[in-house]
Amino acid sequence: GQQLNQSPQSMFIQEGEDVSMNCTSSSIFNTWLWYKQDPGEGPVLLIALYKAGELTSNGRLTAQFGITRKDSFLNISASIPSDVGIYFCAGLDNYGQNFVFGPGTRLSVLP
Amino acid sequence: EAGVVQSPRYKIIEKKQPVAFWCNPISGHNTLYWYLQNLGQGPELLIRYENEEAVDDSQLPKDRFSAERLKGVDSTLKIQPAELGDSAVYLCASSLYKDTQYFGPGTRLTVL
Numbered sequence: 481g482q483q484l485n486q487s488p489q490s491m492f493i494q495e496g497e498d499v500s501m502n503c504t505s506s507s508i509f510n511t512w513l514w515y516k517q518d519p520g521e522g523p524v525l526l527i528a529l530y531k532a533g534e535l536t537s538n539g540r541l542t543a544q545f546g547i548t549r550k551d552s553f554l555n556i557s558a559s560i561p562s563d564v565g566i567y568f569c570a571g572l573d574n575y576g577q578n579f580v581f582g583p584g585t586r587l588s589v590l591p
Numbered sequence: 592e593a594g595v596v597q598s599p600r601y602k603i604i605e606k607k608q609p610v611a612f613w614c615n616p617i618s619g620h621n622t623l624y625w626y627l628q629n630l631g632q633g634p635e636l637l638i639r640y641e642n643e644e645a646v647d648d649s650q651l652p653k654d655r656f657s658a659e660r661l662k663g664v665d666s667t668l669k670i671q672p673a674e675l676g677d678s679a680v681y682l683c684a685s686s687l688y689k690d691t692q693y694f695g696p697g698t699r700l701t702v703l
Contacts, residue, residue: 511690522682522694530690568633572690578647579692581633
């Protein structure tokens with residue numbers, strides 16, 4: 481089946497730094513979603529991408545739908561302590577029915 | 592607008608006992624999903640409903656898991672009997688159009 485890989489698996493950054501993470505697959509996806517999950521909570525939708533090459537921002541977050549449709553990227557600018565959490569990407573499968581989730585990138589922000 | 596509601600938030604049971612989780616989706620969302628999330632992993636789909644019909648239950652372990660969405664609104668996921676390996680977070684999500692989905696807070700199950 482279709483699978484997603486996320487890198488890095490985890491990262492430690494200083495407050496104020498910019499963050500980049502990505503999501504890749506050997507399969508083509510037609511929609512990409514990025515979520516953030518805090519401990520003990522469900523994933524919260526951050527950004528949705530529907531078109532190859534699309535670049536979408538949500539405050540300090542910017543995500544891009546890769547041209548090949550096999551990857552997506554999430555950038556966070558000027559990180560703050562509340563950015564700590566696990567970031568998941570999800571791609572809509574070839575049949576347009578179900579989302580496949582990556583294993584997540586765990587972000588830690590050091591003061 | 593209220594989000595996806597799940598209850599209970601936490602459940603601790605002994606193995607071989609039954610357990611049930613409840614989900615109320617966002618009003619008007621006709622698609623409802625149940626996911627399993629193991630520690631350190633992303634959510635994995637168990638079952639997807641379109642209104643009251645289970646249109647994809649291929650990943651649901653049907654020997655012990657069952658689900659229902661009788662009136663096409665709220666849904667219940669049941670495990671009977673529970674096993675140690677069922678300890679995980681059970682997430683419910685809903686969507687209006689299948690190009691996005693919104694999650695509830697999840698139910699954390701611990702099987703002793």
